[in-house]
Amino acid sequence: MKEKDGIIDCPQQQVIIYVEKEDGKFEPMQTGSYITKNFLDDYELKRLHLEQSLNKQVASGIVSPVYYYMVLEDLTISELAARVGIRKGKVKKHLEKEHFISLPEETLLRYADVFNIKLEELLTTGKQKTDQTENQQPVS
Amino acid sequence: MMSTIPYKHKMAAHCESGAVTSLLNNAGLDITEPMVFGISSGIFFGYFHKMKSFAFPTFIVRNKPGSIRNNLAKRLGIKFHTEKFRTPDEGMKKLDDLLDKNIPVAVQVDFFYMDYLPEWERVHINVHFIVVVGKTGSKYIISDSYLPKLVELEQSSLRKARFAGGNMSPKGFLFYPEYIPKEIDYRKAIIKGTKKACFNMLRIPIPFVGVKGIRLFAKKIVEWPSFARDTEHLSHEIMKINVLLEDQGTGGAGFRFMYASFLQQGSTYLSKPEWTELSKKMMEIGDGWREISLFAARIGKSRELGQDKLKELGTMIAGRADVEELFFRRLKDSLN
Numbered sequence: 001m002k003e004k005d006g007i008i009d010c011p012q013q014q015v016i017i018y019v020e021k022e023d024g025k026f027e028p029m030q031t032g033s034y035i036t037k038n039f040l041d042d043y044e045l046k047r048l049h050l051e052q053s054l055n056k057q058v059a060s061g062i063v064s065p066v067y068y069y070m071v072l073e074d075l076t077i078s079e080l081a082a083r084v085g086i087r088k089g090k091v092k093k094h095l096e097k098e099h100f101i102s103l104p105e106e107t108l109l110r111y112a113d114v115f116n117i118k119l120e121e122l123l124t125t126g127k128q129k130t131d132q133t134e135n136q137q138p139v140s
Numbered sequence: 141m142m143s144t145i146p147y148k149h150k151m152a153a154h155c156e157s158g159a160v161t162s163l164l165n166n167a168g169l170d171i172t173e174p175m176v177f178g179i180s181s182g183i184f185f186g187y188f189h190k191m192k193s194f195a196f197p198t199f200i201v202r203n204k205p206g207s208i209r210n211n212l213a214k215r216l217g218i219k220f221h222t223e224k225f226r227t228p229d230e231g232m233k234k235l236d237d238l239l240d241k242n243i244p245v246a247v248q249v250d251f252f253y254m255d256y257l258p259e260w261e262r263v264h265i266n267v268h269f270i271v272v273v274g275k276t277g278s279k280y281i282i283s284d285s286y287l288p289k290l291v292e293l294e295q296s297s298l299r300k301a302r303f304a305g306g307n308m309s310p311k312g313f314l315f316y317p318e319y320i321p322k323e324i325d326y327r328k329a330i331i332k333g334t335k336k337a338c339f340n341m342l343r344i345p346i347p348f349v350g351v352k353g354i355r356l357f358a359k360k361i362v363e364w365p366s367f368a369r370d371t372e373h374l375s376h377e378i379m380k381i382n383v384l385l386e387d388q389g390t391g392g393a394g395f396r397f398m399y400a401s402f403l404q405q406g407s408t409y410l411s412k413p414e415w416t417e418l419s420k421k422m423m424e425i426g427d428g429w430r431e432i433s434l435f436a437a438r439i440g441k442s443r444e445l446g447q448d449k450l451k452e453l454g455t456m457i458a459g460r461a462d463v464e465e466l467f468f469r470r471l472k473d474s475l476n
Contacts (some may be wrong), residue, residue, distance in 0.1 A: 001426065013258070015394075016152055017397055026423065035382045036260070038437070042440075050373075074196075074263060074264065075195065078192040079193045079195075079264070082307070
């Protein structure tokens with residue numbers, strides 16, 4: 001790639017790419033991220049829709065907040081189980097609301113820690129957010 | 141309370157080759173990121189259609205995490221101190237002790253807990269490498285190759301990131317250079333690294349790695365809709381091809397461009413004029429991967445994700461397999 005073809009104005013995310021300079025040398029150039037510059041709005045719109053859909057599912061009792069964050073953070077059941085240190089079979093149960101509500105605080109804290117959220121956020125998922133996210137306007 | 145160790149921070153195309161290069165540069169060895177990448181046989185391809193740790197099919201475009209450091213050390217005679225820990229307390233104490241001795245330390249982390257990055261970039265992946273260069277109060281000073289400047293990271297986040305569980309769990313892994321030889325035979329190292337890269341791309345008898353992996357990716361992409369929750373999920377995953385190829389880990393296109401730079405630099409050590417031609421060819425291969433990534437981003441955004449578009453994408457990917465097969469055969473022959 002020629003140097004001029006790699007120039008992308010995106011201060012939000014800078015990257016290094018190797019380009020062909022005018023003297024023919026292939027050297028690093030700091031430039032902007034193509035996808036962040038051109039498609040961040042689309043990412044945020046899809047993320048918002050996903051949050052809304054998951055919130056509804058949690059609010060209607062179909063799934064638990066553990067499922068909400070597992071999907072949002074792109075984890076599989078096996079991966080989540082390994083991260084929280086709980087057997088896969090048990091994690092599967094914790095994805096259902098009826099099992100989730102009886103979980104001890106210690107277990108909930110383990111999930112919150114992996115999801116990088118406060119315990120309160122985990123416990124209120126699907127309760128307040130449904131209204132907030134539905135009122136939010138897509139970025140695009 | 142410690143302060144920052146004098147450390148020359150530099151952005152890089154990739155986290156592991158960037159962290160290794162930066163540690164070596166700061167320890168006095170003048171070596172570029174493409175040389176680190178090429179000598180360590182960093183160029184690779186692997187396609188994973190179904191794996192229990194990935195929620196969706198995915199691919200990798202560099203060798204196994206850790207291999208860059210390992211292969212480079214073997215081939216250049218460098219010694220890195222490496223260590224894993226049984227408990228977070230031990231791992232964090234060791235890090236503090238090293239910083240107290242003014243030793244910058246690379247650590248393996250889960251990318252997700254790098255709070256200094258924007259939310260849209262952060263994903264759970266346990267193979268990000270950063271260099272810790274100091275501590276002030278409860279915050280560590282971090283040199284992350286993906287950022288233009290040094291940044292701060294809370295102790296609690298670093299601890300969590302170094303001891304995240306799951307696939308490729310870091311277990312607090314850290315490393316730093318202990319010994320760098322005064323005389324290095326780059327010629328020999330370049331040849332070894334290149335031969336191994338050719339082997340990895342052409343001859344590993346596993347159907348999902350190397351050129352065969354690119355072909356499998358090309359064939360299987362039409363099956364991606366069966367893994368998706370809905371059109372937006374499929375669009376997200378298709379657009380991740382662009383992220384994987386360009387931004388995160390500076391994959392296919394980015395790595396191919398960096399490999400072109402390695403071949404150009406390597407040609408001066410080997411006195412092989414044909415490598416100048418091969419480096420240009422690799423640059424063109426990178427351009428082809430870039431076309432794929434831009435196409436994937438476009439159809440993802442427009443939600444044109446029917447079988448016809450996915451087949452078109454598959455054909456473009458298969459085209460890369462053909463040119464890379466020819467390329468690596470030529471590269472291999474150039475060493476005979």
